[in-house]
Amino acid sequence: MKRKKLVVIGNGMAGIKCVEEIYKLDPQQFHITVFGNEVHPNYNRILLSKVLQGDSSINDIVLNDWSWYEEKGIRLYTGETVVRIHAETQEVETASGIRTAYDSLIIATGSSAFIPPIAGVRKPGVISFRNIDDCNTMMDYAKKYRKAIVIGGGLLGLEAARGLLNLGMETDVIHNAPYLMNRQLDRMSADLLRAELEQQGMRFWLNKETESIIGLNRAKGVRFTGGSTLEADLIVISVGIRPNIQLAKTCGIETNRAIIVDDFMRTSIPHVYAVGECAEHRGTAYGLVAPLYEQGKVLARVLCGQDTDPYTGSVPYAQLKVSGVEVFSVGDIREGEADTALQMYDGVRGTYKKVTMKGGTIRGAILFGDTVEGTSLLSLVKRKAPVSALSTPAGNSGGGGLDAAAADMPDRETVCACNAVSKGAIMRAVIEDGLQTPEQVRDCTKASSSCGGCRPMMEAVVRYALRNGKEGLSSAAPPVCGCTELNHEMLKASIAQKEFSDIHEAMLFLGWKKPLGCEICQSSIRYYLELFHPRLSIQEVSFVKDEKYNSLSVGIKTSEDKDEEFNSRYLGEKLRKVWEPLSLPYPVKAAITSGMNSPAGVLVHDIGITGAPAGWEIFAGGHAEHPVKQGQLIGIAETDEQAGELAVSCLQLYRERSYYGESVWKWIEREGIVEIREMLFDLDFRQELVERAGDAGMPIKNDERLGEGICGNC
Template sequence: MKRKKLVVIGNGMAGIKCVEEICKLEPQLYDITVFGSEPHPNYNRILLSKVLQGDSSIDDITINDWAWYKERNIRLYTGETVVRIHPDSSTVETQSGLRAEYDSLIIATGSSAFIPPISGIHKSGVISFRNIEDCRKMMDYAKKYRKAAVIGGGLLGLEAARGLLNLGMETDVIHNAPYLMNRQLDRTAADMLRKELEGQGMRFWLNKETESITGLNRAKGVRFTGGSSLEADLIVVSVGIRPNIELARGCGLETNRAIVVDDYMRTSIPDIYAVGECAEHRGIAYGLVAPLYEQGKVLASVVCGRETPPYTGSIPYAQLKVSGVEVFSVGDIREDEAETAMQLYDGIKGTYKKVTMRDGIVRGAILYGNTAEGMKLLDLVKRKSAVTALAASPGDGESGGFDEAAASMQDRETVCACNAVRKSAIMEAVIEDGMQTVDEVRDCTKASSSCGGCRPMVEAVIRFALRQGRTAEKQAEPAVCGCTEIGHERLKSAIAEAGFGSHSEVMRALGWTKPAGCGICRPAVSYYLALNGRQDANSRSDVDVNIFNIGLSVGIVTEEEQAAPGPFDSRSLGTALYRRWEGVPFPAPVNAAVTAGLHRPAGVLVRDIGITGAPSGWEIYAAGHAEHPVKQGQLVGIARDEAEALAMSVSCLQLYRESAAFGEPMWKWMERYGIIEIRETLLDAEFRSELLARAGAPDRNDNKEEGLGETYAAYLQ
């Protein structure tokens, strides 16, 4: 099949993250061409401050080296700036005259440093801090000059100032607000940060507006509004960013502050998409890595023709080390946005914690000095949790920090939000794959490879995993069959991660002793391929055809058949449940029962899924078994109405499909997985939304709990 042509304008983090995902999903679908204006392969712009501070080299912050592009047959043109897009002919043109045709075009031009309209701002000796070349200029200036000034007291400005101090320069920071990092911190945290940085040698000029850059031919200092001035040989401007949209505007794309995109990253012209800092989604242009990566994953599925949940927006947060100090901030933290729910200050330890709320809901948080709770608080903000949930968070200022937080985290909780890496993935990398250092885990899972803010927690999870491995010898997973030494979990993971598309690919790559497998392993491979959407039902063979007959059967007792009719519509609910899973394979046969009330339970407690109307609402039970060994179903949850009952049942069944071994009945899965873990997973709104998405929910609203009912109402018609 002839490959389509994909052109990506921009070789930065967002665009290449999208390319990475495309190569995982459909490695043979596109001939990919990437244009980058810088003379480097893809690197981590967030870690430029580490290079400036002398902690890392350019190679250390390279995400994908030259070999990565070559291995995937990606044409990379570095030092080439695209200057025109021709939608009518589906081509792009570079400044040097190169032209490239496309079937799909991704604009990932990122942003540039915002240069304020200050008199003399374009003089020699005034630079911004956005790329590798800026780092090199600052290093060169440090060899000749002694005094530096940084305009901007935000996160990037402070990191630039710290780097200049490391280079031996006297460094002043100029900020137009009354305290540092005023968008991420409150006055208390900012004052703590200022005192720490003053102790490191920085000097601060707060509430100062820069009127002009002094000097004749080159910069010699700054003059403030009001007449005072400051001498400086090097002036670094770090006051914000501006999306690069000139190229998009020139070809007629709809733009506002950035390129306007919909929930699938589509622009106003067909076959042209935008992602990253140059994209504006629902009026917001994000400048942090986690939202950009989330956008990239959605866009990769779109251009590969895969069904995908829409991108509905992100909760921006900052978790970074500012000049040796751990800082975390998320959500609404200003007094005019929310009120204080919790505030803890420890002047001896130099730690501070503040959590905000509005209408009883957690809205934001600030951590200074100890950010071990950062991901837990981020999760509470994302889930719009009630402030009562704070009682379950250690957060008393006396906890053991990252090690204690790592031990108390559940396996499904996120450690690295930028790359969506959960604790379980890091534990598996350490215990099963033998990784022992944070760099090894980073290369294996991507955890800590982006902003680097999660690195302390990744290190803590690694220590926890190593302790677990030493205290309890891991039992070898039984092989699927005699054709292989691989167990179900490893087989399932390999198929999910490697992108295999057929039995032969799986068995060849994983070292099967029988090239065609047998009647035991072949159905298992078929199921795991189908679970990942990698095998068409029409291509299955006689050996594995039976997996598509392992589905869900539903018994329904309606209101009319009951001795005492009630208000519950069991017929619609049972029918909707059956239709949702019709033709979808399961690890083992699943029997369900739906009844409108307890008067005719219909064996609800001895079915794999049992749903019954009750005074409190619909009760959902799971993992019952009517034959030997008889098992009573466990209460999974209680739903308000039919739509929510359907959503809870579907998410439970999807969790079973994804985490059970092929051939493992639901009652065995329950005993292994644990009812507490299942309940907590299904009650986690964000994780339940992910399960529903993978189960194929239509028109879902991931950010609203009430959206669960709206989503499944259509099934009940």
């Protein structure tokens, strides 16, 4: 098949991440051409401060070197700026006159440093901090001059100031807000950070507005709005970024603050897409790496013609080292955005933790000095978990605390959110691939290769894997069968992260000992494929299948009492429409009865629903055979609709979190009834489960909502 032509404008992190994903999905589909206006290959812009501070060289932060482009057959133009997009002929043109045709075009032009309208800001001696050339300029200045000013007390400004200190320059930081990093921190954590940085030698000027840059032929300092001045030989501007959209505007692409894209990263012109800091999705332009990578993965699937969930937005977060201090921030943390749910300060350890809430759900968090809990708090904020889901404080800081957290972390939990790398993936890289160092794990899995905030936890997981070997994986859970060394947790994680066209492709990729597998593993793989990738057409694939694992029976019994307020038969029929098309990991039996006068054995069924004076009571985990198990109360619903949603969400949660061949009662004992209740009491998460159950089986239409319109007189 003739390859299509893909052109990428921008050689930065977002555009090349999309290219990497395309090569994973279909390496033969495109001839790819990349234009970058810098002379370097793709590098990690987030780690520029490490270069400035002397911790890394430029080669250390390169993500894809020259050989990578050559091996992939990518035509790379460096030092070339695209100045025109000819949408009518589907060509791009550079400033030097190069014209290249495209079938699909990705605009990934990123952003530039925002330069505020300060008088004299264009004088020699005033620079921004955005790329490798800026780093080199600052290092050159440090050889000749003594004093520096950084305008901007945000993350990048503080990193620049730390680098200038390391270069031997006296450094003042000017910030127009009352405290540092006011977008990511609260007053308490910002004051702790300021005290630490002042000990390192920085000086701060807060609530100050810069009126002009003083000096005749070159910058000699700044003048504040009040008239006072501050002398300096070098002035670094770091007050924010501005998306690079001029190219898109000149060719008629719809823009706002950035290039407007839809949920599949399409611009207003056919065959032209945008991704990264230059893209605006649902009114938001993201400047952090994790959202940009999420966009790149969606766009890669779109370009490769594969079904994909739409990009619906991201929860931005920051987990980094600010001048050697661990900092984590996510969600609504500013005053007035949310209420404080938890606030703790340890003066001995120098740590601070704050969690915010709104409407009873977790909405934001700040960690200072110890960010062990960062990934778990990020997960809670993303799913708007109830405040009751908050864990107890982490143990000792430092290596012991990290090592303990790594040991307790489930294999499925994400360590590197930027690249979606789980603990299990890191463990397998060490145990199965024989990797020995964090650097090797980084290169193999990409964990910690982006913002670097997860590096301490990644190193702790590597240490844990080296100490414990296979016994550390999922508590040494046994493999699915004799055809593989993977247990169910590992198999689920692998299938969730990658789509396979059929069962046998999955076996080949996952290193199955027997090419055709057996009845157990074929059925397991099929179930997980249907669960995580319901759009895949795998029905025609030849495999062994045990039909009993797809059976669900619903028993319904109504009371003879004419005064009974609950109509169990009507609710049961509504639930049956949603439940029966679903594939299940194990046979499930459900019982629904209108009242306690007709118990129908609800307490010894996998799902039991009964009418009671307080409303519908929903139980799960009952078992009538040996060993006999009594169902545990999941919750009470006042209305028929709430009862239906609670029952369906419970069954869907079981489908998603159980192992193939695991009964409901075994799943509840393994997960814990308290954790299951907390997840189901999260109303937003519960609704997501209901919608996913509808997607997997029979769509739940508005006129067929669970229990809608049911009453005792129907």
